[in-house]
Amino acid sequence: MSLSGDHPALNFANTVDSRRGRCGPDLLRSFDDVIVLGERLALLDDEIASTLRSLLIADRQMGQSAMEDAIDLREAIYATFIAEDRAQPYPPEALAIIQDAARIARARQILAETDDGFRWKLPFDQLLDAVNLFAIEAAQLLIERPNRRPVRECRGDNCGWLFLDRSKSGRRLWCSDASCGAHSRVKRFRSRQKRADHQAQVVARRRP
Numbered sequence: 001m002s003l004s005g006d007h008p009a010l011n012f013a014n015t016v017d018s019r020r021g022r023c024g025p026d027l028l029r030s031f032d033d034v035i036v037l038g039e040r041l042a043l044l045d046d047e048i049a050s051t052l053r054s055l056l057i058a059d060r061q062m063g064q065s066a067m068e069d070a071i072d073l074r075e076a077i078y079a080t081f082i083a084e085d086r087a088q089p090y091p092p093e094a095l096a097i098i099q100d101a102a103r104i105a106r107a108r109q110i111l112a113e114t115d116d117g118f119r120w121k122l123p124f125d126q127l128l129d130a131v132n133l134f135a136i137e138a139a140q141l142l143i144e145r146p147n148r149r150p151v152r153e154c155r156g157d158n159c160g161w162l163f164l165d166r167s168k169s170g171r172r173l174w175c176s177d178a179s180c181g182a183h184s185r186v187k188r189f190r191s192r193q194k195r196a197d198h199q200a201q202v203v204a205r206r207r208p
Helices: 008-013 031-040 046-058 060-085 094-107 128-143 177-206
Strands: 110-114 117-121 152-153 162-164
Touching: 008 060, 008 128, 008 162, 031 046, 031 060, 031 110, 031 128, 046 060, 060 094, 060 128, 060 152, 117 177
Parallel strands: none
Antiparallel strands: 110 117, 152 162
């Protein structure tokens, strides 16, 4: 999938191919897809990803449970930030899911030394750490709201993905100008051409 959300939490919410018109397909087909997304977003390094895959192989039932939690969190993130785009109150149930997952993750963080100094990090000794990592990202995005750009919903046909509007004008319409933007422009052009052809036919029929 394209990483068009400009934020890890929004890219996580965008793991449904289409949110408008037709809904789906779901791009998270297994827990390994959650791990792959974490790798692509540079939230998980190779060592952590390998550890998580070993845990997944060792306990498939735990993987299924973690997958269900991932879907619940994803939908809560989507419901929360689609409300922001529509200038509606954040839904309490969705906020509660994000809050609970973020709180669990914060409680599990350890102080670890890295190449850049000490940082708070999750131990990643259980699969749910990879899920709740996205809850931390979503919670941080909420905290930063007064000082950040707004979250928008892509207006492209059969899209509805979320993105952080970093455009200079603050009026970005599409998750990707190369995909949804291009499709929308082509659709408008064809619609104008169709109207023009119709008008030309009407004029031609009226001529003596």
